[in-house]
Amino acid sequence: MGVVAIEDVLFPGIDVQVTAVYAAVEGAVVEAAACGRPPDCPSCGCPGRRVHSRYRRRLAERPVAGRPLVISLWVRRFFCEQAGCRRRTFVEQVPDLSERYRRHSVGLRQWMRAIATFLGGRPGQRLCHILQLPTGRTHLLSLLTAPPVPEQAPRVLGVDEFAFRKGWRYGTVLVDVEAARVVDVLPDRDAATFAAWLHEHPGAEIICRDRATAYSTAIREAAPDAQEVADRWHLLHNLSAAVEKTCVQHRVCLRKQADAERQSPPRRIINPLPPPTLPPTKMAVRTVDRYSDIHRLLREGCSISEIARRLHLDRKTVRHFRDTDLDTLLASSRMGRPRGVLEPYTTYITERFTDGVTSPTDLYREIRDRGYQGSDLPVRRYVAGLRTGTIEPARGAIPSPRKITKWIMLPRGTLDHDEEDELLGVRLACPDIARACDLARTFHDLLQHRRGHQLLAWVREAERDAPPPVLAFAQGLCLDLDAVTAGLTLAWSSGIVEGHVNRIKTIKRAMYGRASFRLLRTRILLRS
Structure with a gap:
């Protein structure tokens, strides 16, 4: 490489001449003088010809080799020779280096603006401290100005x-x-x-x-x-919520099917389970108190909105407590926290407990031989809950409403063989869930293949025999029919x-x- 001037290294493409470089307490200092062509007056545009004076500015610049850099810049003040101009003198600005009233160089200001944009105030200040940039959080945030909004909205x-x-x-x-x-x-x-x-x-x-x-x-x-x-995503999300609500409403059908399969052939029960009792937990006590308060106010003739205001509850919570019996509300209290690795074996433990095997040690050994890899402590807690009746005994396993909804809403052909068999069992157990499944998959096909012209036919099909949640979804589409049809047709x-x-x-x-x-x-x- 040939000899390169220091100006080309520190200030490439900028009209300055470096006169000295030395180290100081505040870091590296570069003394330079502006040597570009005389500027124009910022008020009238008349070119400057006569120099009035010179003075020195100190600009903070981006650090070099991990040390702060300060530029001691000599600039010229020019006369404005235009008689009608109010400005008598003006100072030159070095393009890409200095600006009026600024104590930071243009490049350093761009760095700090980028840091403030992506990090904000205090995080940006900490990063600037590491990078040897002299600034504070308030100054960083003051650099941010919102860009103008276009006068015309986008197409x-x-x-x-x-x-x-x-x-x-x-x-x-x-x-x-x-x-x-x-x-x-x-x-x-x-x-x-x-x-x-x-x-x-x-x-x-x-x-x-x-x-x-x-x-x-x-x-x-x-x-x-x-x-x-x-x-389209919101349409599928709303339909998924309707399908899940249908599965929740018809969970009894799945429970009956699972109990019927589990009870044939009938077993001889040696140790019957005790009647369920209220677990000594704050959640159970709060559920009983809330149930009593809501039904007391209902008997007094209060509306749902008034009860929600008095008890500081959501209206949906009040409606849920009004329409659900206390035993169902307390079922979640008896179930407690998820049982983790013990969950697949709770049905077996419950059956063996009613058969007369009540020793937690014996039950632990049996499920360990069947593949259980946890400790005996969850087994002892579960058996203790069965003895006192403070835990919900495991019955025949049925898929959750969310899992059934997932099977229904996934595209065709994405389920494995076991999931297809379980979904088929759910469809056979409940005709309403089967009908919701058929309608949901038909709607998914309309959306995937952009068949918006068939939407009205789908709505008429749903109005004929759809479950109430899916019917409400279909009727809601009619209130926004043009936008929904465009969503099922256009690519946007x-x-x-x-x-x-x-x-x-x-x-x-x-x-x-x-x-x-x-x-x-x-x-x-x-x-x-």
């Missing part, structure tokens, strides 16, 4: 909510689906706020949304010509929007919930 706009605090306060994120970037962030999820934004930023032709009524109301008001597209969806919502959660949690909406919005827009 394909995605809208979704995100939680500032889940269950309490929500905001709205607007995404350009084609460019996959955030356009703006709104402080709430009200229809009026979104409608006002659409009025101020016209131009959206397709709007992808979930099934929230606030967004659909705002679109009908502010952008009636835009094509609404209901998100809210998948990109959901990805940005997930990224917003990461940013929000990294800020520990302490930031203002302005700062959160700025970081979201800068990082997109």
Whole structure:
């Protein structure tokens, strides 16, 4: 390599001349002088010709070899010779190195802005301290300014909510689906706020949304010509919830089938189980007290909303306690915590206990020979619960409603042979679950193959003999028929929007919930 000037190493492409380099207490110091062409007056644009004076500026620069770097920069002050200009003198700025009123170089300022964008205040300050960058958290955050929002809305706009605090306060994120970037962030999820934004930023032709009524109301008001597209994932999620609710309602059918299979041929019971008693746990006592309070207020004629306000409960909780008997509510109290590795053997232990084998040691040896790899302590606790009646005895194993829903909602051909056999047994045990399975798989085919034109036929099929939860889902589709049909037909969806919502959660949690909406919005827009 040939000889390279130090200016080309430290300041490539910048019009400065280095006069000295030395070490000082504060780090490495580079003395330099601006040597570019005379600048123009920032007020009138007249080129500077006569030098008024020179003075020295001190700029903090990015560190070199792990040491802070300070630039002692000599700059020139010029006369403005334009008679009508209010400015008599002006100072030159070195492009890509100095700015007016700044004590940091342009490159260092870009570094600190990037650190503040990705890390925030205190984490960014700690990183800057390690990197030998002289700054504080307040200065880092002051570098962040939100980019301007385009006057025209993107052609394909995605809208979704995100939680500032889940269950309490929500905001709205607007995404350009084609460019996959955030356009703006709104402080709430009200229809009026979104409608006002659409009025101020016209131009959206397709709007992808979930099934929230606030967004659909705002679109009908502010952008009636835009094509609404209901998100396909939310449609499948709502259908999955309806199928799971059907499985919960008909769990009795599966229990009867499992008990019938277990009781044939009948066994001779030598040691019958004691009647179930209330376990001495806080949850069981709280369940009994809550059940008594709710039914007492119901007898007094109070509405569900009034009971929820008095007892500080959710209306769904009050309705659940109203419609469920006390024994069913206490069943979960008797079951206690999950039994882990003992779970597959509880049915065998219960049967052997009723056969007269009540010794925990003997039962432990028997299940150990059958493959149990845990200790004897869970066995002793389970047998003690069977003796006192404070634990729910294991009966014939039946799949949970969530597991059945998973088997139904997965694409065809993805279940293994055992899962197919279990699902077939569930379908044979309960006609309503079988019907919900058929309708769910038909709807999944409509969504997968973009057959939105067949949606009305599916709804009519569901209205004929669908279980109530699936019927309610089908009737809800009719209230948003155009958007759902577009979601089952067009290629657009809210998948990109959901990805940005997930990224917003990461940013929000990294800020520990302490930031203002302005700062959160700025970081979201800068990082997109």
